[in-house]
Amino acid sequence: xPDAGLRIESIGVRYGAVTALDRVSLTAAxxxxxxxxxxxxxxxxxxxxxAAGLVRPGAGAVRWGDEVWSESGAGRFVQPERRxxxxxxxxxxxxxxxxxxxxxxxxxxxRGVRREARSAEAxxxxxxxxxxxxxxxxPAQLSGGEAQRLxxxxxxxxxxxxxxxxxxxxxxxxxxxxxxxxxxxxxxxxMNAATLHVTHDPAEALRIAxxxxxxxxxxxxxxxxxxxxxxxxxxxxxRSALGNG
Amino acid sequence: MKNVSAPAxxxxxxxxxxxxxxxxxxxxxxxxxPVLLAFSDLLRDPGRAIGVLLEGLLWRRFGLSIGIAGATxxxxxxxxxxxxxxxxxxxxxxxxxxxxITPLPLFLPPLVHALSWFGxxxxxxxxxxxxxxxxxxxxxxxxxxxxxxxxxxxxxSETMRLIGGRRLVFLDDLRQALPAGLIGSAFALVFLLSDFxxxxxxxxxxxxVTVYADALYTLHMVGRSGAVAGATLPGVALxxxxxxxxxxxxxxxxxxxxARHQAAAPLSLGAWRAPAFLFALTIVFAGTVLPFxxxxxxxxSFGVLHEQFVIARPRIGFTLLAGALAAxxxxxxxxxxxxxxxxxxxxxxxDLLIALPLATPALFYGVGLIRAWxxxxxxxxxxxxxxxxxxxxxxxxxxxxxxxxxxxxRLDRGAFDAARLAGAGPLARLWRIAIPLTMTPVIGAWCVSxxxxxxxxxxxxxxxxxxxxxxxxxxxxxxxxxxDETAALALILSxxxxxxxxxxxxxxxxxxxxx
Numbered sequence: 001x002p003d004a005g006l007r008i009e010s011i012g013v014r015y016g017a018v019t020a021l022d023r024v025s026l027t028a029a030x031x032x033x034x035x036x037x038x039x040x041x042x043x044x045x046x047x048x049x050x051a052a053g054l055v056r057p058g059a060g061a062v063r064w065g066d067e068v069w070s071e072s073g074a075g076r077f078v079q080p081e082r083r084x085x086x087x088x089x090x091x092x093x094x095x096x097x098x099x100x101x102x103x104x105x106x107x108x109x110x111r112g113v114r115r116e117a118r119s120a121e122a123x124x125x126x127x128x129x130x131x132x133x134x135x136x137x138x139p140a141q142l143s144g145g146e147a148q149r150l151x152x153x154x155x156x157x158x159x160x161x162x163x164x165x166x167x168x169x170x171x172x173x174x175x176x177x178x179x180x181x182x183x184x185x186x187x188x189x190x191m192n193a194a195t196l197h198v199t200h201d202p203a204e205a206l207r208i209a210x211x212x213x214x215x216x217x218x219x220x221x222x223x224x225x226x227x228x229x230x231x232x233x234x235x236x237x238x239r240s241a242l243g244n245g
Numbered sequence: 246m247k248n249v250s251a252p253a254x255x256x257x258x259x260x261x262x263x264x265x266x267x268x269x270x271x272x273x274x275x276x277x278x279p280v281l282l283a284f285s286d287l288l289r290d291p292g293r294a295i296g297v298l299l300e301g302l303l304w305r306r307f308g309l310s311i312g313i314a315g316a317t318x319x320x321x322x323x324x325x326x327x328x329x330x331x332x333x334x335x336x337x338x339x340x341x342x343x344x345x346i347t348p349l350p351l352f353l354p355p356l357v358h359a360l361s362w363f364g365x366x367x368x369x370x371x372x373x374x375x376x377x378x379x380x381x382x383x384x385x386x387x388x389x390x391x392x393x394x395x396x397x398x399x400x401x402s403e404t405m406r407l408i409g410g411r412r413l414v415f416l417d418d419l420r421q422a423l424p425a426g427l428i429g430s431a432f433a434l435v436f437l438l439s440d441f442x443x444x445x446x447x448x449x450x451x452x453x454v455t456v457y458a459d460a461l462y463t464l465h466m467v468g469r470s471g472a473v474a475g476a477t478l479p480g481v482a483l484x485x486x487x488x489x490x491x492x493x494x495x496x497x498x499x500x501x502x503x504a505r506h507q508a509a510a511p512l513s514l515g516a517w518r519a520p521a522f523l524f525a526l527t528i529v530f531a532g533t534v535l536p537f538x539x540x541x542x543x544x545x546s547f548g549v550l551h552e553q554f555v556i557a558r559p560r561i562g563f564t565l566l567a568g569a570l571a572a573x574x575x576x577x578x579x580x581x582x583x584x585x586x587x588x589x590x591x592x593x594x595x596d597l598l599i600a601l602p603l604a605t606p607a608l609f610y611g612v613g614l615i616r617a618w619x620x621x622x623x624x625x626x627x628x629x630x631x632x633x634x635x636x637x638x639x640x641x642x643x644x645x646x647x648x649x650x651x652x653x654x655r656l657d658r659g660a661f662d663a664a665r666l667a668g669a670g671p672l673a674r675l676w677r678i679a680i681p682l683t684m685t686p687v688i689g690a691w692c693v694s695x696x697x698x699x700x701x702x703x704x705x706x707x708x709x710x711x712x713x714x715x716x717x718x719x720x721x722x723x724x725x726x727x728x729d730e731t732a733a734l735a736l737i738l739s740x741x742x743x744x745x746x747x748x749x750x751x752x753x754x755x756x757x758x759x760x
Contacts, residue, residue, distance in 0.1 A: 052662075081669060151663075
């Protein structure tokens, strides 16, 4: 069990009569990149939203090291804004009224970065994701790839320790997706952020992840290192997803 | 196992809870409470209430009003749908300008249209009543259709074009605009059933046509309060059913509104372009330019206009000030109510409750306001601008709410989640995200609400303080003043409405387009 890092312990989520997550447990160490694959409606996004605090699980606990983020029995819950998490979704959900640089400055301010350090840090993050030249542009003036790069910089600003990626590259073309996936992984590693990365693309999962998790009908059906995962598919979903079925 | 979606923090919950509770209280005090007080006469005098419902005369007048409404909508609905399509989806010259000035006839009291058309053509009787209502309410259907048609995506439109050409595009667009047009028709019906002044004026010579609202007024004037309450019931029932269907349909339509798409390009009309342009121009002309021209011609000289302006100046100030204050209150109340409707499983029920004063015949709502506020403890409110503000808020809050909740539905929830995860607390989210993202449609809702307050007559006529309004001044002058003076006053009222609308169009074009 890691001292720091994410620990999801037997969480459960129901939407009315539908069970979205059923006693799911997962850990992610700082710097570790975990890919989550699964069919539509298997609970991947709900799992990420539980880790973010945007959905409060009805059962189980979510912790970061010694911090308890959510524990249903004890009624404890830490608000999402206090968890220091970055999240990117398929739609980058940028703020249309702010330029790229102002996005960064706003987040750095909210994350408590000192005023005199904000400007340099904003420039550094925009440079890391490669959109320095677009710093004064608003989201409507950015391409799809640039918008996702800005979303990545925003997610990492202010020292996010956990990065939640909910199919962030789904709408991009294949070459851009490959290059951005590599950027995502490298930047997260450099920042030592634990990453949960939901993807529909099993090849992408095997290529970039340290560990792959398969979620079917709200349950984890297989978990392991990419090599082991590819060689020993343990469910029909994994077999068909990897083209072995 | 019970999970909670998007849980809010304690401070946020408290702030939002207080804002929603205050808004609900405001909506209740301004709208629902007076209506309930007015209906309490049913319990005090049930015999008269039942008696009037058994009278054939009431039902004949109600049937007459329904007939007028039916004839009006039978003409206004196709005209409005076609006009909305031409100004949104066709390659007509000046279509944006025409669409921008389309709302003007809607914001003028129908009485002004009656005065101008009577002045032009000496039209009177039932056909004239229907014509005036068609001119007054076609813009409502045009605007509703235009808003719906702006949601048509480019890919969808192009697919239709490839399958069935321009004809299929047109028919498919009409199919998409029809529900919005019917929603506009429901609101037109509600306004129309409350109006008494048009029929009163246009049949003042010759055979008198007494419509439903006029019948209610007569019952009120002879002091049969239980009978008024009873006679109001069919009108309220009909309007509530119409609004319930409309509000529920709008909520369903709203779900599709948030979809991201590239707007479809205007359709080339080819040989039809010239006649279509003439048609659209005629409709705009009939509702805007002609009434102004007719009233100016009837006024005759600038001296008369100036004289009436000097006399009406305090009332212009009163009307503009009351309208601006009421629009501000309505916008402030509608923001938390819109947030509440996003959380409800059946939001249209809250819409409907808030629409109760609009569904109630305006005269009867005025009776409720008298019951509620004509007490020694509320003297300051009842004799001053306070009760006028309450009347305007009660009547038009449903429309402000409709606009703001439509805007709230279109907001990207992800932008708020992203701010939250980025560490923004409730106040930071409000200040840095919610206010900038909603500012444009909120300003638009304020402008529209303000313009609606300027047309208010049917409730204000019941209130002593309402007699300071410009619309009441015009109504009373029809009886006492010369026709050129009345025309001058109607022209002043039209300009008082047109001036802010033009100002808003120039200043807040983006805001109004975002609704």
